[in-house]
Amino acid sequence: MDFTADLPVVQVRRAVMRRALIATDLPPRVALAMGDEPLLLRYTVGLFGYGLIGCAVTDAESCLRRLAEQPHGLLVCSDSLKGGDVLSLTATVKDRHPQLKVIVIGTAPVQDPALVRAGWVDGLVAERDMTFRSGALQAAVLAALGGHHFRSASMRDLPVPAPISELSPRDYEILEGLADGLTDREIAERLMISPSTAKSYTKRLLQNMGARNRLQALVMALRQGLIRLR
Known part of the structure; x- marks a missing residue:
């Protein structure tokens, strides 16, 4: 398929996300944590542009260290890290930095039910839902910055066991x-x-x-x- 005509729309989405983050009371800085280095590079260049990227890491320990060194407003991470577990990482991040917004990009064919259920994850987006025309990632970011939770289309109807109770x-x-x-x-x-x-x-x-x-x-x-x- 030819998506050349959609390129301006992609640029507009990026600009909208940048403006939305800057307009909040959150630190205008984005942390990226992704175990796959090519994926990390892609989001470093294409998500918000270099100006707002505060750190780019592949493991949980480095992510926690960078967040402790400098305040960030948004964490975007993949469900696979080279060191550490995304569920534990995001829980720790929310415990230490309650105001920080967390977006997780699901790259696995079958998503972990615990991750789908995790109430502290502000946005969960399946990579397969992130097409040129869907705007799924932009929707997740805008929802999170607005104080709402977001799950992309393929995540909404996943069979998830009823939780034991509301765990922090x-x-x-x-x-x-x-x-x-x-x-x-x-x-x-x-x-x-x-x-x-x-x-x-x-x-x-x-x-x-x-x-x-x-x-x-x-x-x-x-x-x-x-x-x-x-």
């Missing part, structure tokens, strides 16, 4: 620690909180899930697709 980003971080076999003290070290706080978070998680102990919580989370064993 911190709850998911605790679950990830349980899945990795960590003690409360080790979870505290990972999350840079005190052991007593980690213990309190774990207790709250069990109550939220209606679980008797850590093992039952882990089994329930695995069955619901809330976490994955690495």
Whole structure:
């Protein structure tokens, strides 16, 4: 197909997204985190233009470090990273930077139900929905900047199990620690909180899930697709 006639529309979309970000009270800076380097380069050049790109990384650790060094208004990441897990990354980002808007681009043929359900992800866009004429990514960005949640067309009718309860980003971080076999003290070290706080978070998680102990919580989370064993 010939999309030459649509090129001006693509340029207008980029300009609209730039203006929308600059017009908010958020820092006018975009963070990109994508495990695939060619994909990262494509979005670095084509998403907002170089002027608003604050960082471009391929792993979760680098992303968290850059966000801590300099405030950003928007994080756009893919569902695959070279280091780290996008679910854990986005949960941590929202916990540390609540105002930052998060857009995830789904590149996998079958999307992780936990990611589809993650309430802290402001926009989730399947790469296959991002065509010349759909404007799916622009819609996700504008919705997120306006304080709304967005799921692209193929994401809206996915069969997702009913959630156990409304879990917070911190709850998911605790679950990830349980899945990795960590003690409360080790979870505290990972999350840079005190052991007593980690213990309190774990207790709250069990109550939220209606679980008797850590093992039952882990089994329930695995069955619901809330976490994955690495």
